[in-house]
Amino acid sequence: MNSQDETQIAVLRNLYAKQAHLIDTGQHEGWAQTFTADGEFHSPTYGEPAIGHDQLADISRRFSESAQQAGERHRHVIENIWVTECDGSSAQVRAYVMIVGTDIERKQARILRIVTNIDQLEKSADGWLIRHRKVEY
Template sequence: MTRTAPSDTQTVSHMDYAAIIQFYAGQAQMLDAGRAEEWAEQFTEDGTFAQNVKPGVKQGRADIAAGMRKGIDALAARGLTRRHWFGMVAAEPVEPDVVRTRYYAVVFETPPGGEPRLYLSTTAEDVLERDGDGWLVRSRYITHDGTDA
């Protein structure tokens, strides 16, 4: 069997990797559907969300949901549709039932009657915690490409 990760990197099981990819697909689709509160429920109760281009850290589901709701409502007011795509997901175990992931995320934006365009390209780093058969985000840090972080 050929190993695809660097030799010094531990990898998660194939089943866990598939579940993580499915988790991210659900997260992206919830976000794109404007379901900020449900999306935030996929963070741990004390989970954090931060970006290199905005000061401060959102902490806890209510704070994370409120921040995302504000952004989603602003998009809706402008009639914009956004689509998130997550890819190149690397996942490594850091302790039992805890995984660190690093992935790329791109966001496309389409105005009413207009053409889609690339809005944003980022790198995301998460710490995920197993929750029964699924996952919750313990922490997420987003770095926007083209910035000084």
């Protein structure tokens, strides 16, 4: 691995941290903008795939609404980010994602689910964006 590869991997890891913070703080449109305009999100949690920024922002809203209804703050903990391919214009990434719910009143946390994100990314003028995400349990 050369220093350019290491730089790209660091940038990709930062994208995953950015995504977690955006969705967890209710920045729905910002989270959707981390995907390409025709980006896809396939998750058994939400049923039908979300395609495009409007549907992706709706996924983020639904995530926030479910936390609010439960009286919890939900957070994404993203680990074991594995860049399996990266050629400078496209990348393949796998990452483990743990969704944690913290009860706002009792200050107790529980694991809601642990999944694997399997992503295809492409580099645009604005940086790396997710073109396709498949979430697996």
